[in-house]
Amino acid sequence: MSEPVNGVSAEDVKKIARLSRLDVADDRLAPLANELNGILSWIEQLGEVDVDGVEPMTSAVDMSAPLRKDTVTDGGLRDDVLANAPKKEDGFFVVPRSVE
Amino acid sequence: MTDLTKLTLSDALDGMAKGEFSSLELTEAHIKACEGAKKLNAFITDTHDLARQQAKASDERRAKGTVGLLEGAPLGVKDLFCTEGVKTCAGSKILGDFTPTYESSVTANMKADGMVMLGKLNLDEFAMGSSNETSAYGPVINPWRNDVDLVPGGSSGGSAAAVAAGLCLGATATDTGGSIRQPASFTGTVGIKPTYGRCSRWGTVAFASSLDQAGPIAKTVKDAAILLESMSGYDAKDSTSLNVDVPKWSEACGQSVKGLRIGIPKEYMIDGMPTEIQALWDQGVEWMKAAGAEIVPITLPHTKYALPAYYVVAPAEASSNLARYDGMRYGLRVDGDDLNDTYDKTRTAGFGDEVRRRIMIGTYVLSAGYYDAYYLRAQKVRTRIVEDFENAWQTCDAILTPTAPSAPFAVGRKVTDPVQMYLNDIFTVTTNLAGLPGISVPAGLDKDGLPLGLQIIGRALDEATVFKAASALEDAAGFDSKPEKWWS
Numbered sequence: 206m207s208e209p210v211n212g213v214s215a216e217d218v219k220k221i222a223r224l225s226r227l228d229v230a231d232d233r234l235a236p237l238a239n240e241l242n243g244i245l246s247w248i249e250q251l252g253e254v255d256v257d258g259v260e261p262m263t264s265a266v267d268m269s270a271p272l273r274k275d276t277v278t279d280g281g282l283r284d285d286v287l288a289n290a291p292k293k294e295d296g297f298f299v300v301p302r303s304v305e
Numbered sequence: 306m307t308d309l310t311k312l313t314l315s316d317a318l319d320g321m322a323k324g325e326f327s328s329l330e331l332t333e334a335h336i337k338a339c340e341g342a343k344k345l346n347a348f349i350t351d352t353h354d355l356a357r358q359q360a361k362a363s364d365e366r367r368a369k370g371t372v373g374l375l376e377g378a379p380l381g382v383k384d385l386f387c388t389e390g391v392k393t394c395a396g397s398k399i400l401g402d403f404t405p406t407y408e409s410s411v412t413a414n415m416k417a418d419g420m421v422m423l424g425k426l427n428l429d430e431f432a433m434g435s436s437n438e439t440s441a442y443g444p445v446i447n448p449w450r451n452d453v454d455l456v457p458g459g460s461s462g463g464s465a466a467a468v469a470a471g472l473c474l475g476a477t478a479t480d481t482g483g484s485i486r487q488p489a490s491f492t493g494t495v496g497i498k499p500t501y502g503r504c505s506r507w508g509t510v511a512f513a514s515s516l517d518q519a520g521p522i523a524k525t526v527k528d529a530a531i532l533l534e535s536m537s538g539y540d541a542k543d544s545t546s547l548n549v550d551v552p553k554w555s556e557a558c559g560q561s562v563k564g565l566r567i568g569i570p571k572e573y574m575i576d577g578m579p580t581e582i583q584a585l586w587d588q589g590v591e592w593m594k595a596a597g598a599e600i601v602p603i604t605l606p607h608t609k610y611a612l613p614a615y616y617v618v619a620p621a622e623a624s625s626n627l628a629r630y631d632g633m634r635y636g637l638r639v640d641g642d643d644l645n646d647t648y649d650k651t652r653t654a655g656f657g658d659e660v661r662r663r664i665m666i667g668t669y670v671l672s673a674g675y676y677d678a679y680y681l682r683a684q685k686v687r688t689r690i691v692e693d694f695e696n697a698w699q700t701c702d703a704i705l706t707p708t709a710p711s712a713p714f715a716v717g718r719k720v721t722d723p724v725q726m727y728l729n730d731i732f733t734v735t736t737n738l739a740g741l742p743g744i745s746v747p748a749g750l751d752k753d754g755l756p757l758g759l760q761i762i763g764r765a766l767d768e769a770t771v772f773k774a775a776s777a778l779e780d781a782a783g784f785d786s787k788p789e790k791w792w793s
Binding site for chain 2: 213217218221222224225226227228237240241243244245247248249250251252253254256259260261262264265266268270271273282285286288289290291292298300301302303
């Protein structure tokens with residue numbers, strides 16, 4: 206494969222975890238790096254396939270993207286939308302402060 | 306009266322049509338079976354009272370002459386399909402007690418056809434697994450066992466175990482890399498993944514959107530055909546839904562396979578495959594020949610790249626799909642110091658190990674600088690796999706392979722290398738990548754008395770040929786073994 210991939214470090218795992226919005230305990234970083242490297246080195250064999258001039262797959266059966274009129278087909282379901290909220294008040298979701 | 310839980314779906318529908326028993330009687334028999342099978346852990350949520358109401362309503366409809374395709378049949382639903390008013394959690398803690406206010410299109414079709422729903426079936430968390438051991442609700446135990454508890458396969462392990470144990474007449478399932486067919490093989494049941502786009506994905510919890518496809522697990526090939534007829538159909542709410550007619554597939558079952566060309570791909574003869582599975586495959590070839598089919602050797606040269614391509618595409622799409630679980634709008638929320646800390650804590654507490662591993666692989670392969678090298682390349686390899694099949698269809702009409710590279714294995718088997726578990730899908734994953742229909746049919750027992758399945762793969766939209774060939778295989782195999790009832 207064209208990109209350098211072998212060798213995800215513990216530091217890389219920390220970065221990936223950050224991007225994934227997951228916490229990884231410090232003592233799990235190195236074992237997880239090993240696991241990911243195992244999987245990634247197995248994936249490496251895709252580099253053997255000649256894909257010059259090959260289009261990426263889009264669908265199994267040739268079909269054009271369906272179009273419909275740009276009209277409202279749904280809505281007015283505030284209570285349904287809020288029904289499973291972990292926290293709600295007066296018809297709104299309650300979320301942690303994100304702007305100081 | 307005969308044991309109603311031993312009937313096939315087809316025979317049960319006939320029995321109700323003839324007035325031999327009511328849907329309520331049939332449903333009560335299955336509720337009793339479910340109550341006696343808690344050890345299998347097949348269901349996450351029971352809906353027995355709802356089932357009784359639906360059965361009574363079905364009997365009333367029948368009395369008035371309204372009879373749907375699944376009228377009055379007690380069935381199970383994999384807990385990946387959203388069901389209005391009934392908890393749907395995808396085997397994950399992160400969805401908490403999520404109770405949809407809407408119905409998935411697949412189960413809506415089945416309800417409209419008269420389904421009675423017994424409950425929501427256990428599965429690997431977000432359908433990620435091949436043994437049903439990643440469920441936050443504990444592993445499902447295979448009704449088939451030898452000395453130890455065995456896995457039912459995954460991810461549709463609850464669906465397969467429930468059908469095999471006679472807890473329901475059939476069940477919905479989903480298949481992203483083999484999650485219908487491998488559990489069917491492990492439990493002596495029939496499971497079909499149809500052509501991508503046959504069943505709407507709307508309202509089904511998403512794993513990898515370009516691969517996910519719903520289908521049934523059933524006791525017989527004909528039962529699977531009846532269920533798939535109900536589940537399929539165009540849905541404007543899924544932009545990848547195919548706007549094509551749904552044939553009467555049940556009528557294809559039992560048709561002659563004389564002159565049908567069955568391809569045998571040499572690349573599926575892998576190193577380390579148990580000799581019993583090779584022998585069963587050879588036996589399958591003989592059965593198809595004896596039924597009048599013509600056997601054609603074929604080549605699918607990119608087969609070995611299917612699993613690695615899958616383990617780029619599936620985690621990449623999963624990491625995007627699972628980004629929605631942020632603890633804000635539904636499901637679990639674990640409060641942190643600020644918004645980002647709340648996201649991190651919620652997702653870390655809510656997702657299990659395997660799901661977290663796949664989210665991280667997916668995030669990595671989609672991250673800046675790696676998209677072309679991984680995702681784009683894997684999607685191009687998919688095109689190569691599609692080309693392999695298109696070449697094969699020049700000389701054959703269907704393909705015969707084993708379903709899984711092993712018989713069911715022990716619960717808790719130590720798997721230190723995740724790739725070892727991924728190899729379960731080696732024979733099934735190609736059809737997900739190419740979007741083709743594939744069915745698993747129980748074909749025999751191994752030396753320990755455990756079931757093994759064979760797979761038939763067909764052209765896109767040609768489920769009719771798949772059902773025809775599978776039905777011939779079923780007739781020839783005459784598989785009528787049942788697990789010994791140890792669980793109640």
